[in-house]
Structure formats: C-alpha cells, structure tokens
Amino acid sequence: MIKKKHLHALALSSCLLAAPAFAQEVNLYSTREPALLNPALEAFTKDTGIKVNAVFLKDGLQERIRAEGANSPADVMLVVDVGEINAAVDAGITQPIKSEAVDKIVPAQLRPDNNWVTLTKRARIVVVSKERVAQDAITYEELADPKWKGKFCIRAGQHPYNNAFFAAYIAHNGPEKAEAYLKALRANAARKPGGGDRDVARDIQSGLCDVAVINTYYIGLMSQAKNEQKGWYDAIKPLKTTFANGGTHVNVSAAALAKNAPNKDNAVKLIEYMLGEKAQALYANGNFEFPVNTAVTDSAAVKLLGTVTPDKLPLSEVAKQRKAAADLVDKVGFDN
Template sequence: MKLFSRALLSAIALSGLFTAASAQANEVNLYTTREPGLIQPIIEQFKTDTGINVNTVFVKDGLLERVKAEGDKSPADVLMTVDIGNLIDLVQGGITQPVESKTLTEVIPANLRGADNHWYALSLRDRVAYVAKELNIDSLTYEDFADPKWKGKVCIRSGQHPYNTALIAAMIAHNGVEATETWLEGVKANLGRKAAGGDRDVARDILGGICDIGIANAYYVGRMKNAEPGSDNHKWGQAIKVIRPTFASTKSQGTHVNISGAAVAKYAPNKDNALALLEYLVSDKAQQMYAQANYEYPVRAGVKLDPVVASFGPLKVDPLPLVEIAKHRKEASKLVDKVGFDQ
C-alpha cells in the first residue's frame, strides 16, 4: 500500500503526474478520513484477491475542501468516511457520482444507502447503553436517560460530537424539536460529570462509580473486552454490560446506528476499480474482517460476529432512513448549545 503525506500528494496532483500514473487498470485511489491501519488488512486482501493496487491517502480533516480544490484533476476514486453527516456533506458538496451496482443494492438495505446511489454504508456503529454490570436491568429506551431516577448517574461525551448530534437528530426526527429539547435538558440534569471525553471514558467512569449508565458506541466494548487482561481498557470493559436502547415513541423498536461509508468521486479516473473496491468491501470476506478486526457491525446479513459483539444479542436497526436523520443535524447542534449541554 502506498501512503502519501498531504503536502506530497497535493504537489503531485498539481503537477498532473499523480493523475497520469493513477489511470491504470490495476490501481484505485482511496481518500479516507479513517485511520489507514483500521482498514489496511481489508485493503491488502483486496489487492491479493483482485490484483488491484490501492493508493491510500489519509485525510484527517477537510476532505470535502481538498477534493473540491483539486477539481476535475483530482486523482480520488473512492471517498471513505465515518458518520452519515460527513458522507452527506460530500454528496451535497458535489464531489461524488452515482454508481449502479446490483451487488451493493442487494447487500445494503435501502435505509443504509443513498436513494440516488451516491453513497453506501459499509459497516454499522450502534449507539448503545453502557450499564454497570451489577445493575439488574436488561432494557432501556433512549428516552430513559432523561428519567429523574438516573439523576447524577449518566455519563456521555460532548453533545457536539458527531456520534451524539446524530443521535439527537434521530430523536428530533422521531419526536420533534420541542420534545427533544425537553429530553436533552433531562439528560443534562442527570449527568454525573461534564459531558466530555470519549466513549471509553464512559466505561471508565462507570468502573470508578461516577455514573451507572451512559451512551456510547458498541464497537468500543469489543476493543475493551478483547484488550490485554489487566490493562485499563480491559478493566473498563469488564465493568459494564451493553443494552441496545430503542426509541419509546416508535413501534419499530430499532436501535440508532451511524455508519462508516463510501462514495465514488465525481472525477474518478478509475471508476471501474472504484466500484470493484466498494463491492469487495461488502463481500462476505471483507465484512467478516470488519466484524473481527474493528468490532463494527456488518452491513451484510449473516456474517459471523466477534464473540463479544455477538453477546450483545441481535441488532435490530432503527428503520428511519439515515438521510432523514442527517436533515436534523444543524437543529441538533443548536439544541446542544441552547440547553448548555456541554457546559
């Protein structure tokens, strides 16, 4: 795999050399906001199975701005990111193109891909409850986190983090802005400490007795429980159990998920290879690697899960289309500030 620094890639792209070298039958250029190490095993397997080399470019921030600046000379073929909002921003920014694929539409449920075929989910990240393992509860709704009985017992990271603005946006989509504001005020009143840190800090603070329950992503639990015995991460993971909440106001009884996903770049010089990569990423083999290496939930049905993730029970996804959730992101962010959630 070839790794390019931002400065080096920009220089090559401007000279036109990268584009000329990239339009080869055995190459595809992947721009990703995900740490390359998280997907490297899958990328290497793709090369082994197909003979197509993947040039991976890690773009921590400003993916949309970078590709727009490169214009029609951009060497990008595939754009990969996490969070539905970030993916929608790429589409609305005009730097993606629709691709037709029977494989992708058969594997990926309609609510987890763009209706216009501009983007596709590759893995799921369910937003769950971390619960102190000694508590005798086995079900929760997202609305329960505002119940006064949990006053001083809830932990969560910043409300402005994309993981949480997506959840709040989903709450708006289900219950409306007014009800969501009341709910958010209730959750803030129940916080055991300032909304800050990361998802693993929720488990840490449950172990430390600062809180009893919290909201965080499920895949972190796979990382913690599979960490080296005796390590802090392992201790944090062993202190909690996972409950998948649902929305009390809906009959669907589904859990909120966010995604990692990808799109084909508008001016992809290797469009056929880009599509081949996307189709490979939803194959049984690649989805198995997502599940076993990253502890993310596969988008493909029937894939064997890591034992820790399997222990959480079946995942029933909230059927609300992700595009409907994304529509309410700005409203969600405004509510976080309005109620002073992070203060």
Template sequence: MSFKMLQFCKAGVAALALAGGLAASQVSAMADGVVNIYSYRQPFLIQPLLDAFTKETGIKTEVLFLDKGLEDRIAAEGTNSPADVILTVDIGRLVNAKEKGVTQSVEDETVNSEIPAEFRDPEGHWFGVTTRGRVIYASKERVAQDTITYEELADPKWKGKICMRSGQHNYNIALIASMIAHHGEEKTEEWLKGLKANLARKPNGNDRSQAQSIYAGECDLGIGNTYYVGIMLNNDKEPEQKDWANAIKVLFPNSQDRGTHVNISGMAMAKHAPNKDNALALMRFLGSSEAQSIYAETNYEYPVLPGAKVSETVKSFGEIKPDSLPLSEIAKFRKAASEMVDRVALDDGPAS
C-alpha cells in the first residue's frame, strides 16, 4: 500500500487519517529502494526534483503532503513513522521540527560542503536548499528611487503608502526577528511602530495581494517574497497577475550595507527514518548543483549552492546580496517578534 500524494487539509479527518495511515505507511517504509517524504511543499512544486533523483539513483520517492500538523503527525507515529525526509519552507517550521524532536542530526561531508553554514543548523538538524528574499515591491510609476532599506519603511515620507500581509505570518515574523537580531528589541519596536503608522490599510491578503494593491493604486510599496514575482510574471492561468507584476519593481533592501533578509526552503532527516541511506542520498542530491538549478527554475527561488544556475526570471529582478547573519541566530528571536507584533497592534492597522 502507498500513501503517495495524500492530502490532509481538513482537521475533522486528521485523527482518522492518522490511525488508518499507520499500517499502510509501515508497509511502504519496509520497501527497498524507497525514500518517504513528508512535505509542507505541494507535490507539484517538488516533483521535477524527485523525478530527476529517481532517474539518477533508481530510488523511488513517496510523498505525503500536509498543509499543517506535519511535525505533530511524525511525533504521533513515533518509532513506527515511515518518514525519512522532511521538506518545508520557512526557518520557523524547520526550527519547530527540531524543537519538537522529530528530526535527527546529519553530519555529512557532502551535504555540509554543498550548503553554506549560514543556511544550516549548527547541530545538523536542518539544511536550507533554496532561498527567497523578503523584498520591497515598489510601484514603477510612483516610486522613483531604486534603493531602500528596511529601516526606511518607518520614515514618515511613506505615510499611507505601504501594504503588507499579517505581521504574524511566518515570513514577516522572520523579517522582524532579523531586525531584532541586528538592532535589539527596543529599536526594532520603535521601527515597527513607524512602519505601522505608514500603512495604507490593515495588513491582509498574501504577498501577491500586495502587488495587486500597488497595481490598483492603493499603496506604493509592499513587502513580499521574490518568488511570488516570478509566479505572477509567468501565470498564464490568471493573466491579470502579470499586470500586477509588471506594475512593480523589486527593491532589495540594505543592498549597500548588511544585505537583504532571506528565508529558506529546507530539508531535515526524520528522527526514525527507516530508509536512512536513501534519505541521505536524497539530501545529498537536493544540495547538488543539478537539483538546486531545477528547484530554483521551478519555484523562482535562489539556490544556496554558490554558482548554481539562477532562472532568467529571477535574474531579471536584479542582484541580491543576502544578509549573512545565520538563520539559526535570527530564529532565536521569533517568539520576541511575534509578541512585538501583538504589542504594537500591527495587524489593527495604522489608525489603531
């Protein structure tokens, strides 16, 4: 039996799915030449990578996709868990998996040589595979400048001109945590108050919504990830999104000093991986130049491997200078960042 491509999106069936899935999962885990992947990334986003891995190694892949509760599921399965490799996005989720005790340390010379130190856990529990910059979407029509800093978002000259999604979203929590890491809590809180005062409306929507709002003239600046611009520019199914993307330019904050904050998509070996050798083979492959180029091309992200190919779409955004502060250091301030968002009532909008 196989658990390939299962989706558990409704909390009401989660318990039943867990009980019924264990026996089937155990059968899959005992199969030769298989690596079982638990993924927060939708299967179609990673399938080109997995196809290339199977072609190169002969090892088959099985994917269990969950939109939430991945760590809890692995913990509940315990030593019987068939999970070999965890794939996810955001430093917060990777650190959460480690903190919940569902990962194991990997000390492998190949993986460590492929993944720069700032994009991996010092204890080997998680590794970045690709990065995405947390950048500023700026109106081509209404914003003349081509450089900006995160600190400048609190400048009163932008009053009523900034759009963003919820401050509690993982992507924004990571950004605010990076500000705390660089400036301390007191200065960051003052900055966050200034950013709040400059908002055009209450934070809402997703990153693409911010580009849509700029296109509609509701704001001049938005905070978003680089890869969403690539998705919009190449969205033939919803061509209106091409208009949103073409209305903005990508500004890489702090390019002239410490660099732009980046987050990661990443991988970890599950604590009780039954196919440990195959899991390590997949992790080595995901860190390779070939895989990084495929991943970056498919998802409009940046490879972590120096020198790996970047897609032409991503190149068109301009040069990114990533902040070199290790993500493991930034992750320490996630809780403080979340509490700060609530303390300044960021999600209540500018008038509160």
C-alpha cells in the first residue's frame, strides 16, 4: 500500500512535470522533513519573489529523477548524508555548482569539486558520564583503549551514522588499523551495539556505560525534552572529539544542482540563499545542526556545544570507504 505522503509527492511531481518553467520559480526535491526546511524556504520566497515548489520524499529521490529523465522538473536536490549526495553525483543526475558565494563560504572539503555543497553539519562526538569521567577532550582513537572495557556504548555499526564514522577512520588510518579498531571497540562494549543515539545517553545515566558516541543534534534535542530524555541529557558531558591527526568527524545536509535543471539560475540563487546568515540560522536551528557559514556564531548548536572544527579530509574520500566500512563491520562481527 502506498503511503499518503508518497501519493502526495507523486501528485505534486506530476504537476511539476506538466507545468511550464516560469522565470520566478524553483523546484526542490528533498528527503528532509518539511518542518526543518519550510522556514528558510518561506524566507527565500519573501526576500526574492521566487516561488519554491518543494517535493518531499522519504526515499527514492534518485530513482524519481532518473525516471523523469531529461524532462525532470528538479532544479535542486537537498538531502542528508554524504553517501546519499555522493550517490546522486555518481548516478549522473547532478551538475557542478558555479558560484563565487559558494566558494567563499564553504570550505573545499565540504564541496568536493563543487558537485554538491554542504549546508549544515552534524558532528559525531564522544559523550561521557558527568559523574564518573573527568576528562574534557578525547580522540576517536582513544575509544579503543582497554580502560573503557565494559563501559562503551554505541548504536549498530551498520547504521549510516556509524558507517560514515568508520569510513572516515579507514580514510585516516587504513583498513588494517580500522579492523583492529573495530575489534577493540567491540571488546570494550558494555552491551551489543544497537538502539539509537539517545539510548546511549540513557545507558550512561543508568550506569550501564560511561562513554558513548552520539550525533550532536540529539544532544540538542534532549536538552529541550519535556520527558525522561532531559534526565539523559543532564547525565552526559560532551567531549571535544577529534581524530588524532585531524578534526571532528562530521556528516552533512547538502544540496546539489540537478543535471537538467529548467530553472538553473534560480536554483543557484536558492543554494546561495541557504548559505546566507539568515537562512543558515533558520535552517540549522531547526535540528540543532551546525551552520556551514562561520559568520553565524549564535546558532542553537554553537550556544549549547561550542564550535566544531570539521576534519579536513574531503567528504568524498569518506564516501569512497563506506562499502569497505560495511564489510569490516560484518567481518569482525561488530553487530553480533
């Protein structure tokens, strides 16, 4: 049975295919939740007079655009996860973004060959028990230290968040060291890897574990919770987390210019607008993500967690190692 949300997306997509391309409109396809994007999109229309026709899809975005072919109305794709945006490039449904504003605002490693551009960042960091752990900083490599044996919690290794993290570890240290690393993490685990990121905070509060890996936006969401999750937040302490030879691992929400964009100029305007200070604050604050525009210093995530220095390793290099990371998780029995 097709869900109503998908029927709505299909109907809207059909309307777009039938409609002519007017000068003052732009067509956006996105896998993000509408509530996260709409404030920034409404501001764009108000400030520029360009109407945004948005199609929100839970999945199947690439397949939809490929099926629509050269007549696809898609101008901009906006997705979460470096693997997904890189896959769109590999599928041949994007084109490079030529924009001085993009080049000025976004670091090169966060816009590989300008095939796509990072809009916001979510860091994957280490949190510890406020009561039982004194340190304030850590490297990802230190999680393999036997001192954490029986004290480490993490969600499943095959989850996309950890797949990207392990892929980054391979890119930094090579497959042999990464295999040893995953074995050491599994040996340190207090329980079978699984659950969600908020569950590791719960398990720190209960005393099951002392150290865990979590995406930063979950920390922000728990900080505002009106239920037991506020207690989980109060029990944890975020650590300054980096690779031993680099910065903090981040994943991204990103935008790409569709290969056959009928409103190309307006598409570039939308991407540039999403990088401006006004839109960055509106968009990033919706989910406690870090703005890619460093001029935005008072975002909700920065206020709560301080600034994050993203690892300088190009995210395209991370994406190349994702299959190897998935294979290693299976090889060492990480999720068993």
